[in-house]
Amino acid sequence: ASAIERALGATVRLxxxxxxxxxxxxxxxxxxxxxxxLVVTCGHIFRDSQGRGKIRVDLFGPHAGxxxxxxxxTYEADQRDIGFVVIQPGVPIEPVPVVGRNxxxxxxxxxxxxxxxxxxxxxxxxxxxxxxxxxxxxxxxxIDGQPVDGRSGGGLFTTQGELIGVCxxxxxxxxxxxxxxxxxxxxxxxxxxxxxxxxxxNSSLASTKTSPAxxxxxQPEPPVIPVARSGHTPAVTSTTGSSSTQGARGSxxxxxxxxxPATGRERVIVVRQPTRHLIAQLEAAAANGRAPAPPAxxxxxxxxxxxxxxxxxxx
Numbered sequence: 001a002s003a004i005e006r007a008l009g010a011t012v013r014l015x016x017x018x019x020x021x022x023x024x025x026x027x028x029x030x031x032x033x034x035x036x037x038l039v040v041t042c043g044h045i046f047r048d049s050q051g052r053g054k055i056r057v058d059l060f061g062p063h064a065g066x067x068x069x070x071x072x073x074t075y076e077a078d079q080r081d082i083g084f085v086v087i088q089p090g091v092p093i094e095p096v097p098v099v100g101r102n103x104x105x106x107x108x109x110x111x112x113x114x115x116x117x118x119x120x121x122x123x124x125x126x127x128x129x130x131x132x133x134x135x136x137x138x139x140x141x142x143i144d145g146q147p148v149d150g151r152s153g154g155g156l157f158t159t160q161g162e163l164i165g166v167c168x169x170x171x172x173x174x175x176x177x178x179x180x181x182x183x184x185x186x187x188x189x190x191x192x193x194x195x196x197x198x199x200x201x202n203s204s205l206a207s208t209k210t211s212p213a214x215x216x217x218x219q220p221e222p223p224v225i226p227v228a229r230s231g232h233t234p235a236v237t238s239t240t241g242s243s244s245t246q247g248a249r250g251s252x253x254x255x256x257x258x259x260x261p262a263t264g265r266e267r268v269i270v271v272r273q274p275t276r277h278l279i280a281q282l283e284a285a286a287a288n289g290r291a292p293a294p295p296a297x298x299x300x301x302x303x304x305x306x307x308x309x310x311x312x313x314x315x
Contacts, residue, residue, distance in 0.1 A: 003161030004112065004124055009061025010096045011155065012039055013116040014070065014085065018049035024119035026154035027057070027085060028163055029095045031197055037093055038194070039070070039085040040185065041153030042168045047077040055085060060122055063091045073192070080138050081168040082180055082188055083153070096155070097199040098189070099162045099182055105132060105141065110159055113143065113177065115151025115167060122154070130176060139183040146170045147177045162199065 165179030
């Protein structure tokens with residue numbers, strides 16, 4: 001099988017239920033052991049359910065059409081935006097390898113992404129890395145091409161089919177996608193006791209097909225407690241997951257990046273449950289190149305700066 005076929009076979013669609021409806025996201029299987037499979041995805045698709053919503057996971061590749069229950073292992077929805085889900089696929093699946101710590105990721109590197117656009121079956125997009133660690137919130141990769149709703153949590157892969165990133169944000173103005181990158185994935189695999197999944201660049205893909213029999217995937221114990229602690233200051237956490245709600249006014253969140261043209265530095269501002277008026281102001285300002293009128297007091301946007309709306313899922 002080709003690298004793309006292997007990555008598609010390890011891609012899943014997640015449907016996460018919450019009090020107002022449900023959200024769609026994408027994930028990637030990175031380990032299979034003792035009948036269980038480990039899926040890495042983004043964390044923000046679990047925010048509305050607070051990690052307690054029912055999760056359905058759809059398989060693809062040779063097992064397209066099969067759906068199983070997912071159990072949330074851990075997640076962080078704000079500052080770092082990553083999550084891990086355990087499933088029992090009931091069929092043989094080949095996981096994708098996670099690139100090791102010594103793999104150089106450079107601007108211009110050709111890559112491909114996979115995601116479930118608006119909850120549809122996964123599609124592949126060929127692209128390239130345009131920036132490394134451009135944003136201050138954590139290890140990240142920027143790529144050409146803006147991800148649409150539902151691609152949240154989807155994988156970014158080398159041309160050899162190795163995982164190097166997890167989708168968590170979009171920049172509509174510049175047409176870019178933002179992915180959590182390897183150091184964050186490595187850190188969480190370390191917390192889960194799964195550093196064996198971090199692949200050396202000299203390893204063969206065949207060595208990652210199954211986990212050693214003596215290493216079981218950690219199992220969640222209800223209730224699942226998210227890694228994020230109360231009091232965290234949110235950073236870029238995007239809302240590129242596709243959601244279906246019962247029409248609650250002011251749901252979702254608004255994420256802005258304020259750029260200082262003199263220094264090139266960027267500051268991220270997150271507004272929880274923005275009003276439709278604020279959304280309209282920012283869209284109008286983006287269209288005509290002017291800063292919006294001063295926002296409501298609970299918005300931390302800086303007067304005089306033109307914010308960039310990133311991946312909102314406001315309905």
